[in-house]
Amino acid sequence: MTxxxxxxxxxxxxxxxxxxxLEETVVFNRGAGSTHLIDAFSAASLRRxxxxxxxxxxxxxxxxxxxxxxxxxxxxxxxxxxxxxxQLGLAEPVSPCAFAS
Amino acid sequence: MRNPAIDPLIESLVRPHSMAELSLKEWDALLxxxxxxxxxxxxxxxxxxxxxxxxxxxxVHRHLITGIELAREQxxxxxxxxxxxxxxxxxxxxxxxxxxxxxxxxxxxxMADGRLVxxxxxxxxxxxxxxxxxxxxxxxxxxxxxxDYDRRYYLEWxxxxxxxxxxxxxxxxxxxxxxxxRTSRLRPDISLLWAAAQPLPGARFLTxxxxxxxxxxxxxxxxxxxxxxxxxxxxxxxxxxxxxxxxSDFWPVxxxxxxxxxxxxxxxxxxxxxxxxxxxxxxxxxxxxxERLAPSATARMGMDCVIPQTLIPPEGGPGVSSQGAALxxxxxxxxxxxxxxxxxxxxxxxxxxxxREIRQTG
Amino acid sequence: xxxxxxxxxxxxxxxRGEGIGLRWGPFxxxxxxxxxxxxxxxxxxxxxxxLCEEQFRDFRITIRHRGGRAQRxxxxxxxxxxxxxxxxxIALGMLEWGLNWCVYNNIHSYLLIxxxxxxxxxxxxxxxxxxxxxxxxxxxxxxxxxxxxxxxELAVIDPRxxxxxxLARPICLKEEAIDLIRENVPAAVFGPAIHGTAKGTIAHMRxxxxxxxxxxxxxxxxxxxxxxxxxxxxxxxEPVSSARGMLSLADNAFNYHxxxxxxxxxxxxxxxxxxxxxLYNSSLTDALRELEVLTTDAFRPPPx
Numbered sequence: 001m002t003x004x005x006x007x008x009x010x011x012x013x014x015x016x017x018x019x020x021x022l023e024e025t026v027v028f029n030r031g032a033g034s035t036h037l038i039d040a041f042s043a044a045s046l047r048r049x050x051x052x053x054x055x056x057x058x059x060x061x062x063x064x065x066x067x068x069x070x071x072x073x074x075x076x077x078x079x080x081x082x083x084x085x086x087q088l089g090l091a092e093p094v095s096p097c098a099f100a101s
Numbered sequence: 102m103r104n105p106a107i108d109p110l111i112e113s114l115v116r117p118h119s120m121a122e123l124s125l126k127e128w129d130a131l132l133x134x135x136x137x138x139x140x141x142x143x144x145x146x147x148x149x150x151x152x153x154x155x156x157x158x159x160x161v162h163r164h165l166i167t168g169i170e171l172a173r174e175q176x177x178x179x180x181x182x183x184x185x186x187x188x189x190x191x192x193x194x195x196x197x198x199x200x201x202x203x204x205x206x207x208x209x210x211x212m213a214d215g216r217l218v219x220x221x222x223x224x225x226x227x228x229x230x231x232x233x234x235x236x237x238x239x240x241x242x243x244x245x246x247x248x249d250y251d252r253r254y255y256l257e258w259x260x261x262x263x264x265x266x267x268x269x270x271x272x273x274x275x276x277x278x279x280x281x282x283r284t285s286r287l288r289p290d291i292s293l294l295w296a297a298a299q300p301l302p303g304a305r306f307l308t309x310x311x312x313x314x315x316x317x318x319x320x321x322x323x324x325x326x327x328x329x330x331x332x333x334x335x336x337x338x339x340x341x342x343x344x345x346x347x348x349s350d351f352w353p354v355x356x357x358x359x360x361x362x363x364x365x366x367x368x369x370x371x372x373x374x375x376x377x378x379x380x381x382x383x384x385x386x387x388x389x390x391x392e393r394l395a396p397s398a399t400a401r402m403g404m405d406c407v408i409p410q411t412l413i414p415p416e417g418g419p420g421v422s423s424q425g426a427a428l429x430x431x432x433x434x435x436x437x438x439x440x441x442x443x444x445x446x447x448x449x450x451x452x453x454x455x456x457r458e459i460r461q462t463g
Numbered sequence: 464x465x466x467x468x469x470x471x472x473x474x475x476x477x478x479r480g481e482g483i484g485l486r487w488g489p490f491x492x493x494x495x496x497x498x499x500x501x502x503x504x505x506x507x508x509x510x511x512x513x514l515c516e517e518q519f520r521d522f523r524i525t526i527r528h529r530g531g532r533a534q535r536x537x538x539x540x541x542x543x544x545x546x547x548x549x550x551x552x553i554a555l556g557m558l559e560w561g562l563n564w565c566v567y568n569n570i571h572s573y574l575l576i577x578x579x580x581x582x583x584x585x586x587x588x589x590x591x592x593x594x595x596x597x598x599x600x601x602x603x604x605x606x607x608x609x610x611x612x613x614x615x616e617l618a619v620i621d622p623r624x625x626x627x628x629x630l631a632r633p634i635c636l637k638e639e640a641i642d643l644i645r646e647n648v649p650a651a652v653f654g655p656a657i658h659g660t661a662k663g664t665i666a667h668m669r670x671x672x673x674x675x676x677x678x679x680x681x682x683x684x685x686x687x688x689x690x691x692x693x694x695x696x697x698x699x700x701e702p703v704s705s706a707r708g709m710l711s712l713a714d715n716a717f718n719y720h721x722x723x724x725x726x727x728x729x730x731x732x733x734x735x736x737x738x739x740x741x742l743y744n745s746s747l748t749d750a751l752r753e754l755e756v757l758t759t760d761a762f763r764p765p766p767x
Contacts, residue, residue: 026731028724037706
């Protein structure tokens, strides 16, 4: 995963959210027909991605502003989270010169 | 007043409004036959399109809703899968042709509505097979365990990939480089199919031209297919003739293609049985040209005795026509995801095996 | 006419002839059985069910003998779909299992969850969890204490109204649970013990007449309990978040994935109206006591 890759929702994904407390969010991806329970950090990352494609760097800035944690901490955690989101079909990287779809 | 000699299953397909007149008893007989031919979702979608769903008796309603839900989920699943495939295969930089059900859904043709697609069929140029395999494996597709051994055999002798299943999504994918098995008596020239293939707007896939699509379907049903209760395939052909027939030059093109691809015989049978069973309207000129493609009178009579009965489950109820022949075991719907704990408990007994394999055309 | 009003012989004739029309909750099935040894258990277990003659049946079932020395039988739906052959000796168990199978394979107008459901005053408790967690046992015990039986295995939920519809059919208990419930519910009527099933020895408890009578009345989900049994556990209830409760139900549903957004909406709404807890327990009596506390607490909406 290159730091310059943009992250976005996969084509066809359409997300619905339910939240009963701050720690846990349930998200339904209507495109994939899949349901996931994700933690607050992952939910915040995903919401930002859903709002518009963004780079790893932008996400780090956004999340550290939101949480008050320093960028190194956020960056460390974000890598794993993006990997998981990709596995779950909730987000995908697009390198700057990939085909436009 | 409905003519009692008409088969309600056929009638409901070709004149959906007739569903509004069905009695409870008729629905009771119809639904199992619709299920047996995998046509329940299609009937349900037809009923929905013509605004008939809310008018049916309440006890029938839940079965039509079931059909609608099945149809909806199938469509969702297929569209999602095609989007993922498009991304995976982009790296190949070769044309990818969608076949059968996947093509119908992607192009939004009437045959797509309520279709149960068990797997996705695509065709790629033979030289791309090796690279396709690596990209697909990388994206989470896998061959079933028992095929590991046969994999080389498939690639070297059959020149196609063994069936693939996605590890996570459980979807099935068949990657072909020809449209009929090598063992088929008919060998349509693939380059002709590629040459006439049409791009899909908004996606990187191709589909067969309308004439080729129809001929492919006919070839599969009447040449190498197992016809048992395959009414749905005949209905596909009926819908294609209806839909494509609106283009003024369709039938002339169809005859030309059938000759070029050596698929005149399947075309003959397709039209014959569509007309006889589904009352498909075929222009008079085309109809007389079709007659010239007929086999001998005896051959035709033989087929007439067998085909209608084979395509359609009996009216009294599917019935057990002979030991093991008409009775087939429930085939797992891969879209019906049972949770793992249940799978262990209920399926330890292997609740489904195929006594009679249902090869879906997709 | 109720089944108890037929003589066993008359019932036998019907079962072997055109079959009987049986209504169970929302569903009607025509059932033909070629194995005479099933007549008496059916007469006993389905005593309070009414025979019906409907023009439209959801399922047409035949259980027939498949001969040979191996003494096997077959469950056939609509004369067309058959489950694999099973030993004739477990046919009664397969009838019960098969009727549920008919529903979850063919009905997707409801959200179907693998759960035991009982109700008190039309407020339902859903007991859900993997096999061996004790949900049918708890369900049987609750029913023995006057709760209304909806189902021991299948929660049938209207995704729009969230009504849960009863099936009220015999409760399947296995192994030690059989004796445990005999002790716990002295008035319980049981069918024969069936040996050699995938779950070991099973037996069915007859549903109370009142549960059968009220099987045309839905209930509303109020409590969701995930039982966890282990002899070493200290019994107690542990609250479960709505999010986890929802996913637990989804995991235990037959058609959650198939129903997509409809199911997502329905389940999120459902958990919002329920108290959800895990029930650790090591004894039936302790478990029942906890459930009593849970279900008679002044009803508090779950924390927002």
